[in-house]
Amino acid sequence: MRLTSDMFRKILIANRGEIAVRVLRACHEMGIPSVCVFSEVDRTALHVRLADEAYPIGPAPSRESYLCIDKLIDVARRSGCDAIHPGYGFLAENPSLPRACADAGITFIGPSAETMETMGSKTAGKQLARRSDVPTVPGTDDPIEHPEEAESLAQAMGYPVVLKAVAGGGGKGMRVVTEDVEFMSAWRDASSEALNAFGDSRLFLEKYLDSPRHIEIQILADAHGRVVSLGERECSVQRRHQKVIEEAPSTVVTPELRRKMGEAAVRLARAGGYVNAGTVEFLVDASLNFYFLEVNTRLQVEHPVTEQVTGLDLVKLQIAIAAGHRLPFAWETISPRGHAMEVRLYAEDPDNNFFPCPGKILARRIATGPGIRLDEGVYRGWTVPVEYDPLLSKLIAWGNSREETIARLRRALDEYTITGIRTNVGLFRRILSEPEFLSGEIHTKWLDQLLARPRPPAVPPRPGTEAAAAIAAAYWESIQPGSGSTGGHDASNAPSRWKKEGRRSQVDRRP
Amino acid sequence: MKFEVHLDSVGGKTKHIVDLEKEGSSYRVSLDGQPVDADVILAAPNAVSVILNGAAFEIHIAPSLDGTCKLQTGAHEFQADVRDPRAWRGRKQGALEAEGRQQIVAPMPGKVIRLLVKVGDEVEAGQGLMVVEAMKMQNEIRSPKKGRVERLQAKEGQPVNAGDILGWVE
Numbered sequence: 077m078r079l080t081s082d083m084f085r086k087i088l089i090a091n092r093g094e095i096a097v098r099v100l101r102a103c104h105e106m107g108i109p110s111v112c113v114f115s116e117v118d119r120t121a122l123h124v125r126l127a128d129e130a131y132p133i134g135p136a137p138s139r140e141s142y143l144c145i146d147k148l149i150d151v152a153r154r155s156g157c158d159a160i161h162p163g164y165g166f167l168a169e170n171p172s173l174p175r176a177c178a179d180a181g182i183t184f185i186g187p188s189a190e191t192m193e194t195m196g197s198k199t200a201g202k203q204l205a206r207r208s209d210v211p212t213v214p215g216t217d218d219p220i221e222h223p224e225e226a227e228s229l230a231q232a233m234g235y236p237v238v239l240k241a242v243a244g245g246g247g248k249g250m251r252v253v254t255e256d257v258e259f260m261s262a263w264r265d266a267s268s269e270a271l272n273a274f275g276d277s278r279l280f281l282e283k284y285l286d287s288p289r290h291i292e293i294q295i296l297a298d299a300h301g302r303v304v305s306l307g308e309r310e311c312s313v314q315r316r317h318q319k320v321i322e323e324a325p326s327t328v329v330t331p332e333l334r335r336k337m338g339e340a341a342v343r344l345a346r347a348g349g350y351v352n353a354g355t356v357e358f359l360v361d362a363s364l365n366f367y368f369l370e371v372n373t374r375l376q377v378e379h380p381v382t383e384q385v386t387g388l389d390l391v392k393l394q395i396a397i398a399a400g401h402r403l404p405f406a407w408e409t410i411s412p413r414g415h416a417m418e419v420r421l422y423a424e425d426p427d428n429n430f431f432p433c434p435g436k437i438l439a440r441r442i443a444t445g446p447g448i449r450l451d452e453g454v455y456r457g458w459t460v461p462v463e464y465d466p467l468l469s470k471l472i473a474w475g476n477s478r479e480e481t482i483a484r485l486r487r488a489l490d491e492y493t494i495t496g497i498r499t500n501v502g503l504f505r506r507i508l509s510e511p512e513f514l515s516g517e518i519h520t521k522w523l524d525q526l527l528a529r530p531r532p533p534a535v536p537p538r539p540g541t542e543a544a545a546a547i548a549a550a551y552w553e554s555i556q557p558g559s560g561s562t563g564g565h566d567a568s569n570a571p572s573r574w575k576k577e578g579r580r581s582q583v584d585r586r587p
Numbered sequence: 588m589k590f591e592v593h594l595d596s597v598g599g600k601t602k603h604i605v606d607l608e609k610e611g612s613s614y615r616v617s618l619d620g621q622p623v624d625a626d627v628i629l630a631a632p633n634a635v636s637v638i639l640n641g642a643a644f645e646i647h648i649a650p651s652l653d654g655t656c657k658l659q660t661g662a663h664e665f666q667a668d669v670r671d672p673r674a675w676r677g678r679k680q681g682a683l684e685a686e687g688r689q690q691i692v693a694p695m696p697g698k699v700i701r702l703l704v705k706v707g708d709e710v711e712a713g714q715g716l717m718v719v720e721a722m723k724m725q726n727e728i729r730s731p732k733k734g735r736v737e738r739l740q741a742k743e744g745q746p747v748n749a750g751d752i753l754g755w756v757e
Contacts (some may be wrong), residue, residue: 246655430719434695434750438649456632462721463697490661495633495647505662534597537663540642541603543593543618544625545658548635548646549667550590550605551614552656586686 079392081138083399084159084183088113088152089123090173092142094453094470095124095375101549103392111155113148115141118459122453128223142166144175152182163393165465167291168197185398186352188371193406195348195371195586205368206349209552210340213359213367215282223263226281230259230509236284239263241270241277249275253285254314287519288359290314291326291366293341294382295354295533296375296390296407298397302540303345304385309355309378312518313507315430315469320523321376321418321507327478327516331411344371353379353394357518377420377470380451384416384474415481416474419489425498434460438496442487447475450492460497468499479530482508483525506532588671594658595666628752652692656696689731691754693747697721702743710735716755719739730756 086109088097098110100123101111112127117136124130131151132140132392141147143166152160160177162185171189178184187195194200203214214233219242220226230237230253239262240250240526249270251262263279271277289312310326311319329337341356348371355376357369379390398405424430436459442450452469460466471492473485486508489501507513510526592603597640607627608615616625623639630636630645637644649657651666658665701718704710715727716736737757 104612115663137604216654220671276608295702319696348708353697390670427696430724430725432695439647441631441634441645441647493634495649495659502662515596535662537661538640538642541660541663542596542598542645542665543603543623544637544639544642544644545646545660545663545667546592546594546601546603546605547607547616547618547623547627547638547639547663548644548648549592549656549658549669551637553590553669553671554588554607556630 077393077396077401079106079389079396082155083395083401084108086111086157086159087185087395088148088155088157088160088182090142090148090160091168092118092121092123093464094451094467095163095165095377097126097453098414098451100393101161102389102517104111104574105389106392111157113142113151115463117463117495118456120458122455122514125455131264136461138166145173147585148173149176149180149182151285153180156383158220159185159395161185161394162374164374164377167391169372171196175185183356184358187253187350187354190371191348191350195344195350195354196373197337198370201371202243202368204348205344208343210344210368211366213282213285216280216370219278219280221395223260226263226279227256227259229281231256233283234535236286238282238284240282241279242258243270243272243276243278244397245272249279285359285361285367288361288367289326289328289518290319290369290520291337291360292355292372292376293331293337293359294379294390295345295356296393296397296403296435297345297352297354298403298515299400300402301346302403302408303350304347304403304410306343306382306388306407306410307334307412307585308337309369309376309381310518311378312520312538313513313523315519315523315527317380317520320422321417321419321504323415323478324381325412325415328360330387333364333366334411339367340366344368353390353424377467378418380449380472381416381418383450384472385412385414386410387413392490414517415478415579416472417478417481419469419474419485419504420467421469421471421504422500423460423468423497424500426500430500432462432466433498434462434466435459436460437494439493440495441491441493443471445488445491447473447481447484449474457540468494482514502546513580540582547577591670591672593668593670596664596669612647666708687735689734689756690752691716691728691730691756692748692752693719693728693753695719695721696748699741699743699745699747699753700725702739702741703727703734704739706736710734711734716756719747728753732756737756 088111089096089105100110109128112123112130113133115136116126133147169175171192174184176188202212209331233309236254239251249266251266253259253262267277291308291310294306308329309322309324309325355372358366359369360366423433425433440456449472454468473481473482475481588607589609592605604619613730616623626638628636633648635646645724646660656667658667661674697719700720703715710730714730714731717728718725721727734756737755741753
């Protein structure tokens with residue numbers, strides 16, 4: 077497939093942060109001019125600094141800027157864009173955007189509004205899965221009236237089962253039942269709890285998956301009926317249902333299972349008339365049965381993991397598909413090579429209940445070198461705004477094996493330093509040293525359980541660390557201008573250390 | 588030039604005397620009265636490189652609002668309070684306050700969306716005082732001690748910056 081600059085005249089990127097930068101880079105590589113948008117607090121954001129063209133779209137709150145379809149369409153028209161890429165988040169899964177694009181004669185880089193509606197909703201997606209012979213978690217979609225009826229269903233489906241309130245949420249009105257004798261009392265508890273919490277006592281029944289894994293299949297579908305699976309991503313390491321680490325391939329997926337899950341995802345995408353890049357999410361139980369969870373009708377945050385093991389650029393392919401190009405036949409049998417893993421670095425403090433820690437980035441040292449990719453929208457001197465998701469950087473490592481990938485990721489996490497704001501980098505150091513993670517024994521509740529356990533004692537610093545810290549602190553104090561210390565004067569009046577270092581390196585150049 | 592460095596980390600609290608004597612373009616360093624083989628330089632903004640008996644360390648330094656510094660090297664962090672024993676700079680006038688009256692300070696920029704207590708309320712240590720929204724997340728600001736809410740500066744709907752005083756608990 078040839079990716080050419082004549083696919084579109086100009087592309088509007090309706091997003092901000094690292095994903096706007098990611099899409100912008102794809103446009104630059106293809107030679108397609110691109111247009112960025114920014115809210116009042118994002119004037120100096122990296123995506124604006126790298127943009128070919130940039131237009132303001134209003135105040136900081138996203139509903140007054142990044143979520144304003146009218147403003148986006150207006151910018152697209154004024155700047156002469158013939159396509160819009162939504163990134164992820166914001167409007168990426170809102171069918172109103174593709175509709176508005178269609179009305180304005182602009183191509184939306186993603187699936188159609190109708191597809192978003194039929195595949196994006198959990199219930200509609202589940203019905204489509206059943207119709208296309210894709211396994212779903214066994215259970216009833218409709219409330220069950222009589223507990224006796226529910227009990228015989230539970231017996232037929234096999235324990236454990238879970239009772240869930242129709243109006244439920246947050247675990248209220250939910251009971252796991254492991255055997256027959258518990259059923260009636262669990263039913264009474266759950267329905268009275270549901271009545272108290274939601275004013276609705278109705279319950280439905282599902283098979284309970286104990287410690288399932290979250291494994292998703294990346295698909296690409298062109299407008300000519302070819303749908304391909306690019307293999308799985310394992311996203312079981314989650315904190316309160318938010319993905320924290322993603323990797324490909326999964327340690328439990330065999331070539332046979334990959335083929336089966338890939339075929340199921342492709343079947344589902346065909347049945348829904350899906351076009352463009354999408355992700356079909358599954359839960360996988362201990363016996364490697366997989367059950368459909370939902371479809372994400374957009375590019376995922378974790379797409380780089382698939383890019384590193386397939387060698388494909390998903391954003392460029394999204395653009396090509398939207399321009400009506402065909403996917404090559406050979407990709408129907410694509411399989412992953414090597415291993416890739418991504419961590420999401422957030423401006424938050426893991427020692428303080430993951431409190432968001434926005435603020436100014438005083439300094440930083442980035443991670444580079446073999447097998448390392450850093451997708452980000454931050455830089456030194458930039459103030460991370462409080463208004464948006466605190467994702468700073470996605471650090472992606474890849475290597476020949478999972479072991480090499482983890483070693484590279486650990487090494488890169490040691491190199492990556494941000495000064496001025498706190499990040500969750502310590503969380504990844506901890507996860508990447510956990511024996512269960514290293515052996516791949518993870519599931520969707522694993523991280524929450526790990527964080528509830530007492531912390532292992534800190535690894536003692538190597539000898540000299542404390543002395544070095546004390547010397548560094550004293551030295552730092554001595555070079556602060558206006559510090560009351562007399563030692564400060566000679567340093568601050570001396571020629572700039574940067575200049576001195578520059579001159580030194582000029583005369584001291586070794587062959 | 589002598590400095591008294593108070594370090595606080597998960598390993599505990601320590602105190603060191605660091606003497607830095609300028610010697611040409613570098614420093615003669617002694618630690619707790621003993622001369623040490625140390626080379627110290629600002630390698631990059633906020634990054635001090637220390638080579639101590641051949642072992643290389645890079646210490647990343649972020650000044651805090653209260654005049655102390657946060658030091659970070661690899662997985663290790665220190666809070667450093669540096670005092671110049673010859674200067675009469677009582678940086679920690681707040682030391683008494685730490686036990687008595689407690690300032691409630693915004694830990695990050697955001698918006699106060701809800702007050703959970705009124706002036707005069709008795710509160711427990713750890714009890715929520717107000718909710719501050721930042722980055723789409725609502726966060727409870729908790730009382731650092733058991734006591735009485737003496738004053739509240741923060742109002743519902745008010746935007747706050749990191750370090751702003753939101754109130755006092757007596």
